[in-house]
Amino acid sequence: MRTDRLVQGLFVALLLVLPAVLAPFYVTLLNYIGLYALVALGLVLLTGVGGLTSFGQAAFVGLGAYTTAVLSTTPELPGWIAWAGASPWLTLLVGLVFTATVAVVVGSLTLKLSGHFLPLGTIAWGISLYFLFGTLESLGGHTGITGISPITLFGVVLDAGEKIYYLIWAFVMVAVFTTQNLLDSREGRAIRALKGGMVMAEAMGVDTSRSRMIIFVIAALHACASGWLYAHMQRFVNPTPFGLHIGIEYLFMAVIGGAGHVWGALVGAGLITVLKQWLQDILPRLLGSAGNFEAIVFGVMMVLVLQRAREGLWPVLKKLVPVKAPQKTIDPAADTLPRRDLPTAGEVILEARNVTRKFGGLVANNDMNLTVKAGEILALIGPNGAGKSTMFNQLSGVDTPTSGEVLFLGKPVAGRDSREIARMGMSRTFQHVRLLPTMTVLENVAIGAHLRGGKGVFHAAWRQDRAEEARLLKEAARQIERVGLGSHMYEEAGSLALGQQRILEIARALCSDPCLLLLDEPAAGLRLKEKEALGDLLRKLRAEGMAILIVEHDMDFVMGLVDRVVVMEFGQKIAEGLPDEVQRDPAVLEAYLGGV
Ligand code: ADP
Ligand code: MG
Numbered sequence: 001m002r003t004d005r006l007v008q009g010l011f012v013a014l015l016l017v018l019p020a021v022l023a024p025f026y027v028t029l030l031n032y033i034g035l036y037a038l039v040a041l042g043l044v045l046l047t048g049v050g051g052l053t054s055f056g057q058a059a060f061v062g063l064g065a066y067t068t069a070v071l072s073t074t075p076e077l078p079g080w081i082a083w084a085g086a087s088p089w090l091t092l093l094v095g096l097v098f099t100a101t102v103a104v105v106v107g108s109l110t111l112k113l114s115g116h117f118l119p120l121g122t123i124a125w126g127i128s129l130y131f132l133f134g135t136l137e138s139l140g141g142h143t144g145i146t147g148i149s150p151i152t153l154f155g156v157v158l159d160a161g162e163k164i165y166y167l168i169w170a171f172v173m174v175a176v177f178t179t180q181n182l183l184d185s186r187e188g189r190a191i192r193a194l195k196g197g198m199v200m201a202e203a204m205g206v207d208t209s210r211s212r213m214i215i216f217v218i219a220a221l222h223a224c225a226s227g228w229l230y231a232h233m234q235r236f237v238n239p240t241p242f243g244l245h246i247g248i249e250y251l252f253m254a255v256i257g258g259a260g261h262v263w264g265a266l267v268g269a270g271l272i273t274v275l276k277q278w279l280q281d282i283l284p285r286l287l288g289s290a291g292n293f294e295a296i297v298f299g300v301m302m303v304l305v306l307q308r309a310r311e312g313l314w315p316v317l318k319k320l321v322p323v324k325a326p327q328k329t330i331d332p333a334a335d336t337l338p339r340r341d342l343p344t345a346g347e348v349i350l351e352a353r354n355v356t357r358k359f360g361g362l363v364a365n366n367d368m369n370l371t372v373k374a375g376e377i378l379a380l381i382g383p384n385g386a387g388k389s390t391m392f393n394q395l396s397g398v399d400t401p402t403s404g405e406v407l408f409l410g411k412p413v414a415g416r417d418s419r420e421i422a423r424m425g426m427s428r429t430f431q432h433v434r435l436l437p438t439m440t441v442l443e444n445v446a447i448g449a450h451l452r453g454g455k456g457v458f459h460a461a462w463r464q465d466r467a468e469e470a471r472l473l474k475e476a477a478r479q480i481e482r483v484g485l486g487s488h489m490y491e492e493a494g495s496l497a498l499g500q501q502r503i504l505e506i507a508r509a510l511c512s513d514p515c516l517l518l519l520d521e522p523a524a525g526l527r528l529k530e531k532e533a534l535g536d537l538l539r540k541l542r543a544e545g546m547a548i549l550i551v552e553h554d555m556d557f558v559m560g561l562v563d564r565v566v567v568m569e570f571g572q573k574i575a576e577g578l579p580d581e582v583q584r585d586p587a588v589l590e591a592y593l594g595g596v
Contacts, residue, residue, distance in 0.1 A: 004323045015169050019162040028161045029277060031233060034168040037269035038226040040253040041175050041262065042219030047251065048259025049183065050215045051195030052111070053119040055247045056126030060099055060220040062133050062242030064227025067095035069145040069237045070138070088151045092228050096221055103220035104213065111212050126247050133239040144238025151232045164233050171225055172266070178461035179262050182218075185460035186453045186472060189443055191215055193436060200434040203396075204512060205422040205451035214457055252298060256305050258312025267314050272298070327490050328442060330477040334470035337452050340425055340513050342545035343409075345375030349516050349547040350426075354404035355394050357387075364390040366571040367404070372516065377538060377548040379558040379579075382568035383591055388551045389431060391568070392520050395549065396428050397421045408516070423451055427514035429505035431521050431551075437494025441485060441504055444493045446476040448511030479507040484533055499526040503534065516547045523557040535561045555592070559583060567591065 019027050039057050047053050068091035071077065071084045084090045110121035134142050150159040151167065158164040182188050190211045193201035198208050231237050249272065257268020279294035287293060309316055343349060350372040357365040364387045372378045382388050393399035395406055397413040406413040408426055427448070435444050449472045455465035480489055483503050488496060493504060502522055509517055523531050531554075538548055538561060552558045558565065558579070565582045567575040569591040575582050582588055 040265035042222030043254035046219040054122040056122035058247035059129035060223035061227035064224030065231040099224035146236040258314030264314035386568040387571040425515040427509035428518040448508035
């Protein structure tokens with residue numbers, strides 16, 4: 001049996017017996033831990049994995065709690081919603097739909113904010129919702145709403161702590177497992193790329209704004225469910241537990257537990273809840289006066305964790321109990337992904353017409369013309385500062401020419417976003433390697449296959465995507481073998497040598513099944529042997545009908561490999577032709593010798 005499953009099974013078994021052996025006070029404590037863990041789990045996805053810091057989660061808990069409170073206690077609900085008053089389960093449904101709607105609205109307003117503006121934005125709507133709860137007459141103002149009915153499940157009324165305990169922890173465990181599943185999927189890789197890999201992910205066809213919205217809504221739904229459980233456990237609600245300081249506390253839990261790890265949410269929620277209880281008891285007695293001294297201790301703790309264990313406590317704990325999740329396996333029986341028909345050799349794939357790009361007074365590209373044909377390798381070379389990377393950006397659609405146009409498969413590239421261009425069959429690598437260092441080589445390369453799968457979040461969360469996932473991983477593995485990184489498949493991408501990382505990027509680009517490959521300085525940092533291997537790989541791809549454009553500084557690498565060369569200097573094309581011709585061209589010799 002897999003040890004990770006065994007440990008998880010033991011944990012669930014422990015959860016099942018605890019209420020039988022613990023005093024009611026501790027069961028209540030565990031209930032709170034469960035409720036907090038549910039919210040913190042959303043923050044793991046949103047903040048720890050996705051890199052979007054939110055101080056406002058408590059407000060979403062409030063939405064869940066107040067929705068069910070209002071619907072369960074209002075005697076005469078308006079006709080259209082009257083059905084919801086019949087059962088807490090219906091109010092949960094309404095709450096989730098309502099919260100998702102609010103999250104989409106709030107998310108579309110705030111998620112575009114960058115840097116520290118996003119957290120500030122979450123503080124803003126967190127405060128607004130909190131004051132809304134306290135101000136609205138119909139929500140009972142600061143006294144709140146009482147008389148909320150308990151939840152009934154299979155005829156059992158969950159009106160005591162040890163009864164609702166099971167429901168709360170069932171929610172938590174479902175959330176833990178669905179979140180784990182989600183992170184281990186196509187959508188999950190897209191989500192994990194949000195933190196530090198947005199440009200790369202977009203180039204691989206990931207809709208990063210959509211992924212951001214997805215985790216924002218999921219985190220809000222977790223909070224809403226927690227609020228619903230809370231309202232029916234307490235049987236009354238008032239605004240206090242939904243304020244900004246509780247929102248901060250949720251973030252504390254996630255960060256101290258380990259914001260990047262699903263189990264970190266449980267550790268953080270458990271630790272903070274127990275510690276708070278204990279400190280509230282002991283500190284006033286020690287210090288001989290009443291007060292919220294625990295807040296000070298938490299502040300110090302937070303600083304210590306940030307200094308000593310950035311990743312939170314979970315990774316530290318995990319080292320004590322070494323439970324390894326098994327390596328992903330490649331299923332050789334999985335279907336092979338369908339492939340795009342490559343254009344016939346010699347057909348023009350990419351064409352730049354009179355492309356000019358000015359940066360203020362500087363003309364980085366001046367009236368550039370070039371074509372790349374199927375089954376051909378074209379090199380764009382030139383001394384430093386010649387305008388190669390600028391040209392690369394015009395060709396790949398990252399930047400728009402000041403004048404002139406770029407046609408890919410006969411269609412203009414300008415104005416299209418990276419995703420659409422990727423979908424059309426153009427794939428690229430980056431001059432400065434862009435990969436996700438803590439993910440394995442296999443997972444990094446699999447991001448390249450994003451557009452070749454379609455299963456969404458729901459399928460992933462409930463493991464309904466396994467057949468597709470097997471196909472994507474098989475394809476990723478095939479590309480990794482093809483570029484010669486097979487023996488590094490399961491290593492962290494960040495542990496590879498720079499040259500290997502560049503090769504990884506080529507495998508990732510190939511994984512999208514392109515007809516045009518754009519490589520920005522692929523040989524930089526490669527050793528001679530690696531350069532030879534790269535050359536062989538590119539020749540093989542060319543033989544298969546791939547069109548390849550290489551932007552390169554290294555003359556020697558290019559000359560033995562490519563079919564045609566375009567040479568740039570000062571933003572202009574100074575020569576074009578066969579490698580031999582170009583090498584003898586006086587203008588080129590002048591540019592290179594003068595440039596060095
Ligand atoms: P290469 O890749 O051939 O070394 P680049 O295309 O990076 O050359 O740069 C060409 C020229 O354009 C350089 O003088 C560079 O300083 C300038 N340049 C490139 N990008 C920008 C930019 N975003 N803003 C202003 N100047 C730029
Ligand atoms: Mg450059």
